[in-house]
Structures are given as structure tokens and as C-alpha cells.
Amino acid sequence: xxxxxxxxxxxxxxxxxxxxxxxxxxxxxxxxxxxxxxxxxxxxxxxxxxxxxxxxxxxxxxxxxxxxxxxxxxxxxxxxxxxxxxxxxxxxxxxxxxxxxxxxxxxxxxxxxxxxxxxxxxxxxxxxxxxxxxxxxxxxxxxxxxxxxxxxxxxxxxxxxxxxxxxxxxxxxxxxxxxxxxxxxxxxxxxxxxxxxxxxxxxxxxxxxxxxxxxxxxxxxxxxxxxxxxxxxxxxxxxxxxxxxxxxxxxxxxxxxxxxxxxxxxxxxxxxxxxxxxxxxxxxxxxxxxxxxxxxxxxxxxxxxxxxxxxxxxxxxxxxxxxxxxxxxxxxxxxxxxxxxxxxx
Amino acid sequence: xxxxxxxxxxxxxxxxxxxxxxxxxxxxxxxxxxxxxxxxxxxxxxxxxxxxxxxxxxxxxxxxxxxxxxxxxxxxxxxxxxxxxxxxxxxxxxxxxxxxxxxxxxxxxxxxxxxxxxxxxxxxxxxxxxxxxxxxxxxxxxxxxxxxxxxxxxxxxxxxxxxxxxxxxxxxxxxxxxxxxxxxxxxxxxxxxxxxxxxxxxxxxxxxxxxxxxxxxxxxxxxxxxxxxxxxxxxxxxxxxxxxxxxxxxxxxxxxxxxxxxxxxxxxxxxxxxxxxxxxxxxxxxxxxxxxxxxxxxxxxxxxxxxxxxxxxxxxxxxxxxxxxxxxxxxxxxxxxxxxxxxxx
DNA sequence: GTGAAAGCGCTAACAG
DNA sequence: CTGTTAGCGCTTTCAC
Numbered sequence: 001x002x003x004x005x006x007x008x009x010x011x012x013x014x015x016x017x018x019x020x021x022x023x024x025x026x027x028x029x030x031x032x033x034x035x036x037x038x039x040x041x042x043x044x045x046x047x048x049x050x051x052x053x054x055x056x057x058x059x060x061x062x063x064x065x066x067x068x069x070x071x072x073x074x075x076x077x078x079x080x081x082x083x084x085x086x087x088x089x090x091x092x093x094x095x096x097x098x099x100x101x102x103x104x105x106x107x108x109x110x111x112x113x114x115x116x117x118x119x120x121x122x123x124x125x126x127x128x129x130x131x132x133x134x135x136x137x138x139x140x141x142x143x144x145x146x147x148x149x150x151x152x153x154x155x156x157x158x159x160x161x162x163x164x165x166x167x168x169x170x171x172x173x174x175x176x177x178x179x180x181x182x183x184x185x186x187x188x189x190x191x192x193x194x195x196x197x198x199x200x201x202x203x204x205x206x207x208x209x210x211x212x213x214x215x216x217x218x219x220x221x222x223x224x225x226x227x228x229x230x231x232x233x234x235x236x237x238x239x240x241x242x243x244x245x246x247x248x249x250x251x252x253x254x255x256x257x258x259x260x261x262x263x264x265x266x267x268x269x270x271x272x273x274x275x276x277x278x279x280x281x282x283x284x285x286x287x288x289x290x291x292x293x294x295x296x297x298x299x300x301x302x303x304x305x306x307x308x309x310x311x312x313x314x315x316x317x318x319x320x321x322x323x324x325x326x327x328x329x330x331x332x333x334x335x336x337x338x339x340x341x342x343x344x345x
Numbered sequence: 346x347x348x349x350x351x352x353x354x355x356x357x358x359x360x361x362x363x364x365x366x367x368x369x370x371x372x373x374x375x376x377x378x379x380x381x382x383x384x385x386x387x388x389x390x391x392x393x394x395x396x397x398x399x400x401x402x403x404x405x406x407x408x409x410x411x412x413x414x415x416x417x418x419x420x421x422x423x424x425x426x427x428x429x430x431x432x433x434x435x436x437x438x439x440x441x442x443x444x445x446x447x448x449x450x451x452x453x454x455x456x457x458x459x460x461x462x463x464x465x466x467x468x469x470x471x472x473x474x475x476x477x478x479x480x481x482x483x484x485x486x487x488x489x490x491x492x493x494x495x496x497x498x499x500x501x502x503x504x505x506x507x508x509x510x511x512x513x514x515x516x517x518x519x520x521x522x523x524x525x526x527x528x529x530x531x532x533x534x535x536x537x538x539x540x541x542x543x544x545x546x547x548x549x550x551x552x553x554x555x556x557x558x559x560x561x562x563x564x565x566x567x568x569x570x571x572x573x574x575x576x577x578x579x580x581x582x583x584x585x586x587x588x589x590x591x592x593x594x595x596x597x598x599x600x601x602x603x604x605x606x607x608x609x610x611x612x613x614x615x616x617x618x619x620x621x622x623x624x625x626x627x628x629x630x631x632x633x634x635x636x637x638x639x640x641x642x643x644x645x646x647x648x649x650x651x652x653x654x655x656x657x658x659x660x661x662x663x664x665x666x667x668x669x670x671x672x673x674x675x676x677x678x679x680x681x682x683x684x685x686x687x688x689x690x
Numbered sequence: 691g692t693g694a695a696a697g698c699g700c701t702a703a704c705a706g
Numbered sequence: 707c708t709g710t711t712a713g714c715g716c717t718t719t720c721a722c
Contacts, residue, residue, distance in 0.1 A: 005414040005449070007715060019695045023717055028498070034691055047664035053414040058715030060402035060475035069350040069398040079439060087428040094424060094458045104350070106468060108475075110455035111440045123451060128372060129404035129700090130453075153373065178621060221700050231638045262637035269639075292578045292607035294614075294639040321393035352699060363709045368701055379707055403699030406714050474716090 006050045014046045015039070019321055022047075026054070067341060071107045071319065073130045078116035080199075081138035082231065082257065084285070085304050086111070089135055089159065092308045096316065116199070119143035120150075121251050128153040135311055136160055136166075145201055155318035157311045160303075161202040162328065169311045169319065171203065171303040173331045177210025179335055180254040180282045187280045187341045189252025193224030193331050195264055196256040197231050204256055207284070211254055224250050228260060236263025244271045251279055258285035258321070261297055261340075281340040296338035304334035350397045359391045360384070367392075371399070375581065378443055405478075416452045416477045416664065418442070423461035425544075426483035427576065427602065429630070430649050431456070434480055434504065437653045441661060461544070464488035473498040478664050480504055480656055481511075486547055500663035502656045505648075506547040506688065512663065514656045514674045516648040522555025524680055525599040525627045525645050530563055532625045534597025534688045538569030540585060540609055541601040542576050549601055552629070569595050573605060581608025582615075589616045596624055597686075601629035606642055606685075626685040641683035648678035 008022040015022070017039060024033045025043045046052075073093065077086050090109070097107040110131075114122045117140040124130055136147065147156075148164045154247035159166040184192040192215050194207055208225075215223040226248070228239035235253060243250075244267065251269075255261035261283035268279050274294055275281055283290060283299045290297040310329045317325045353367040362384060367376045370388040391397075402466070420434050435454065442452040455476075459467045462485040467477055479493065482504035492501075493509045503513040529537040537560050541553055553570075560568040571593070573584035581600060587663045588595075589612065598613075600606035604629035613624050620626055620640055628635060630643045635642040662670045 005411055007411075008717095008722080009715085019715090020695095020717075021691095023715095029717095036691070041693090051665075052416075053416065053477065054473075055406070055409065055715050056415070056417050056474055056477070057402045057405035057409060058698095059717080061400070061406050061700090061714090062716045062718085063472065063474045064400065064402060066350055066352075066698080069396075070401070071398065072401050079436065083428060083432040087432070090456065091424065108455060108457070110453060111435060112453070113435075123446075127408065128399075129401055129408045170566070229517050233634060237637075259634070262705055265639070266637055283704065288578055288604060289607050289634045289638075292582075292611055292638070293634075294610070312449075320396075337375065353701095354699085365701075365710080366700090366708065368699095372701080374701095381707070384707090400699050403714095404701080406698090406716090407700045407702085409712080411713055 005055070006052045007055070008052075011043060011046045011050060011052060014050065015042045017043065020286075026052075035312045048343055052153050068104050071105070072110065072130065073315070074110045074112050074131045074134045075256060076112045076114070076119075076134050076136045077121075078138040078140075078143075079113050080116045082285075085137065088304050089137065089311070092312045093135070098311045109261060114143075117142050120146040125152065126150060132336055133157075133315050136163075137161075138201070139163075140199075144202065154212065155315065157315045157318065158324045159292035159307055164214065167308045167314060167325060167327050169314065169329045169331060171206075171307070172209040172332045173206060175332055176284060176300050176303075177207040177212075177254075178214050180207070180284070181211045181218070181223075182251035183282050183298060183300070183335065183337070183341055184254060184280055185215075187252065187343050189250075189280055190219060191221075191224070191250045192219075192252035192254065193226055193243075193248075193250040194254045194256070195226045195228060195236055195260050197228045197235065199258070202228050207256060216282035223254075224248060226253075228263075231257055231259055233263035233266070234261045236260035237267045238263075240264050241270065253279055253281045255281065255283045258283040258290045258297060258299060262289070265293060265297075276340050276343045280343055283340075290336075291338065293340075295340050298338045298341040299336045301336060303331040306331040306333060350400070351397045352400070353397075355582075356388060356391045356395060356397060356584045360387045371397075388430045388533065402674055413449050413451055415474065416450070417455065418452060418660070419455045419457050419479045420461070421457045421464075421479050421481045423483040423485075423488075424458050424465075425461045426632075426643045430482065433649050433653050434482065434656070437657045438480065438660075441657045445661065459488075461485045461488050461546075465491040471495060471498065478502075478660050480660060481508075481548070482506075484508075485544075489547065500660065502660045502663065504530065504652055504656050511672060512659060512672050514652045514659065514676060515553075516652070517675045517677045518551060518552055519555040521629060521645050521648075522552040522557075522599075523559050525552070525629070526559035526563070526568075527598060528627050528643060528645070528680065528682070528686055529597035529625055530560075532597065532621065532688050534625055535564060536566075536569070536595045537597035538565075538571055538588075538593075538595040539573045539600065539601070540573065540581055540605050542580065542605070552601060558587045568599075569593060571598075573608075576602060576604055578604045578608035578611070578651075581605035582612045583608075583610050585612035586615065597624045598624055600626065600628045603628040603635045603642060603644060607634070607638055610638060610642075621685050621688045624648045628685075635681075636683065640685050643683045643686040645683060646678045648676040651676040651678060 011022045012019045133155040212223045226243045228235040356367045357364045478500040555567045571588045573580040
């Protein structure tokens, strides 16, 4: 059952030649080496037959130019993550890497994905032999607990949540939930509600809690909670339609991302209501389309961009071994006021 | 100027201890080894002072369990690429990798980015010591020429374009441009135009050519060409506003992606026109928000999803060394008819 | 035409 | 408490 990985030695033995012959054949250097085409054929055949997979570590070690140092960086994120965030991190990281790359310093950026809540099952995470540094994001609380316990043996910058013992960049706590509530209340909404998905990340529950708390404080009643099954526009539309058809009432909606908000727009319009006059809407996100919805969506931007702008240099400082890297950076996201919350008096 | 990379040997020499002491210190095993805290301190200091960067190839080779084979896969894409496509590839690849991962077979997925048109400057591309296999996409024609010439020394699946000597998955030529034109003509548009960005990928020029050709054939006149500076909604809005303010006329618009279409919506509405009655709009893309624009956007989906579904298994077949992998797969993208092209008769 | 051998950087086992 | 040594898989040079 446990078939050991095949090396060029096994191939060599199998064919009856030397490892060097195999190596040059597989690198297509058999011509310079003047191997007989018969040998070449046999070697190639054996390689596929035995299921040979080259060991890149071996090759790279051998090929290593001692003048260059190579940094392997990774973005560690869950599959279930919103793509725009991962993309932002990726682009910011690549841009930084571009700048830092010199003749003697190279970088590689990888994306490692895990299933939300099952980071601990991810193989190789605790090995110090894969990455020089990592940006970790889109975890669930279970994952955070695991990471806090495990103490990963390489520099880690955690994005969007706080994990003890790690360097973290996160949204100022409460800010998004509170500002969203305030925006709706300032738009004279007396019955604000919140639309979120069933699965709550650390960040989302923070926002949810702050929003409902502020609404409670200022209006004296509970904010309506509309729970969707996912984070796509469709999920938002379905959830809000159900809410309306069960007689639910609201005049202000905080959607925990812009996709849900887009879905909410449709449900609101389909029910004969108008945005913002009947229902004002606030979303979260930096999605490029938010401004192009009809009406343009007011968005508490989510601190993604600002967080990423902090996290990337932080990672490089850690890589350089700087001592004085702060362990927690709080970021205050911008709010983009647009027509979805501008109601006639 | 050329400072060679530091190894643990240099650190050892510098501090006056053995490499093993350095190794265990850097791996935080100095306690088991009962190193004096003084030595540990000196080693740590020397490491940062000399700018030590561990060689992962060395570590991994050493740590290698001979029972496991590791595949390193990469998505090779330009920075300028639309994120959704890269995300689709990434997710599809990760899903496949998840399934294929066993106790004895591990996979790593990386993203390598290059600047569109400058793939040839990307270091290490021609080395056979980084990746077992690659999915290449979002190239410009110059890049394609380079790749065709270079013959990358590992399996490559090319996505969305045809490059000689490589395995390619691409959209059926002409299809998107032709269908978009037909959709507009069927919606009784007499003056269709096309909105695209200045920078043309292989795919986009194909679409542009097919669209204008079909329009010319059926209406006898040239399609209006509206050229934007970028691919974001904003760029589309600006370009179309300029077109209108210069007295341009059209009653049907083909936007080469959904973001441009969203921007176009705004310009159309701002000019007092309505979608679809004054201007019918067709976009390209699989963006989740297309359906949630107002009115919902008719989209020729772009073959992304279908292409990815072909490309990923193809890559694995190549990795397995299968002989019979077809070198070209053509994919026909679905068309989603929505209200942006449903005009009153 | 082909094989033997050295060594890339690292760490675990062993020997003091 | 610390040093020496072997060897992970691979390729390149040298020797035959």
C-alpha cells in the first residue's frame, strides 16, 4: 500500500543504467550525452511506468546559485473566502515582491487553501520547511484556536482577526457595525435590520454584535435579523423575500457584504418597495460594482484595502527579523456615502 | 555587491560553534540540546545580523519522507488579469488537488504573476526545478510568442488562447463576438456598438473582430467602437459618456466584460436613455452581480467555467504522463438571456 | 557511449 | 553541553 516515491536511482536500476543517464534523459540532455536512442526509450518508458515524480527540492538544491536567496511566501486562506479579499492580498503582496526582487533575492508567492474550520487538518502547516512567511486570513474561530495553540514556526501576519501570540492587523473593533447602524439611524430609519449569512466569521459576528447593540441603544428595539444560507446575491434575495413574505417590516438594511446587498436590492424592488425611500441599504465591501448598482450603494468599505496595506510591509519587516514590529495594528475603514441611504426628509 | 546567501555554516563559523548548534537553535530545539542561553543568543544575533535566509530546498530535501511524492503546481497569470478567472482556476485546481491528495501524494498550488507582455522577463520560468505542471493564462500575444519559442520544460495547459506546441483549451473562435452581435440584432438593434479597453488580449481581439464582422454583414455598416482606458466600471462609464457627448448614437451595446457593462449602464441612464429600450446591452463574464444589475444583464458567459473544467483534468493527465491527451479543446460558452436585451417590439 | 563521485544546505543521530 | 557525520535526490564534471 505504501509505495515509496520513485527516484532516478530506481529507474536506473530498473533499466540497468546509471542515475546520470536517467537524469540527463529526463532533462532532455541525452543528445549531448550521446545516449543510444534505445536507452533513452527504455528510460522514458520506465519513468512513466514507475510513476516517477521528480523531487523539486532535490533539483532546486542542486541548481541553487549560492548568491541568491529565495523567499517563499504564502497566503493561507479558506476556500470559502471572498475572492476580492484574497485578490487584494495577492496583488499587494506581488507588488511588494516586485519591488524587493533583486538579482540576489527572489520571491515566490503561493496560495494555500484550507476548508474553513479545518485548518488543523492541513498537512505540513507545522513544518518549517515550506514557507519563510505567511499571511493568514479567512479563518473561523476554531482555526484561530488551533493556530494560537500551535505556534507556527515561521513569521505570520494575521489579517482581520486577533490571534494571541501573532502579529495581527484588524479592523477597529465594533467600528463597522456601529457606523452602519449610525448611517441608517441618521437616514431616519426607525426599523433597521441586518442581513447576514448563517456562517459567522470572527469579523462578521463582531459587526453583527455592534450593529444590534447600537440599534438597541438608540431605538430601544431589537434589529431584525435576516439570515441567509450563503454570501451570494441569490442567497440575499431569497432570505429577504422570505422575510417580506412572512410579513417582516424594515426601513433600513445593513447587509454584511455587497453581494448580499445586491440580492437585497432585487428582493426590495420585487416587493414594490424602493431604495432608499422605503428601505435604505448599507453594504460592506470594496467591490467595484457597489457604486454601479441602482441606486449606488453606501458601503462601509470593510477595512480590506487598508489592512492589506499594513499587513504586507509588516510581513517583510518580520522576514527581515526586525525586533520592533508591533503585534497589533488597528485599521479604521472608510465609509462611502452614496444614494442608497439618502432619503427624502 | 554580490553578497552570497548566508548558510548555517557561515553563522556557525561567525559565532564559533558547529552548524548543528545553529540548526537546532533556529528550529527552537536548543532546549533539547541544552545549549547555553548565551550561545543561543549569539547565534540568533548572528543570524539576523548576517541576514540569514533558510534554504527551503535544503530543509525540504532533508525532511523528505520517501513515501510521499509532492506535486508543485502553478497558475501562471498576468497581474492585469480579471480576478474572477484566476479565482475560478484556483478553486477548480484546489478542488481537484483535494480529491487527489492521499497519504502518499501531496500537492501545492502557487500563483505566479507576470506583467502582461513581459512574461519573458520572468525569472526561473525556464528552469525545470520549480513546478511539475502549470496552467498558463492571461497572456498577451508577445508572451505567447515567447512561450511558443521557449518550450517550457514541464507540462503546461494554456487557457483561453492557442499557443503552438502546447496543450490548449479555448473558446470556440468567433463564437462570443458572433453571438453577441446576433443577440443585439435579434433585439432589433440597428446601430450596435462595442465597448472595449485599449489593451487587447488575444481573446478580446477575436471577439471584437467577430462582432464587427457580423454587424457589418447584417446591417451593412460599421459597428461603433468605444474604447476605454481600462476594464473597470469607471472606465466604461467615462468612455461611453464621452461617446454620447460627442453626439455618438447607438441602440445596442456589446461590452467586452460585465464591469464595463455596469459602467455603461450608468452612462446610458445619465444621458437620459433607458436600458434596454433605448440601448440594449450585452456583457461578457460570469460575474455574480450581472444578474443583479438593473435591469439584469444579458451575458455571453465567457467560457471560463467550461474552460477551467477542461483544463484542470487535462493538467493531471499530463502529469500522469498519459500519451493520448488532446492538444486542443474547444469550448462553447453559454449565453444568459436577461432583460437588458428584451426590448418592446 | 556510459558510470562514479562530489556536493548543493540542512538536520538527526551519534559520539564525545 | 557541543562537534562530527551521513545522507535526503539531483545534476554535472570527470574519467573510462
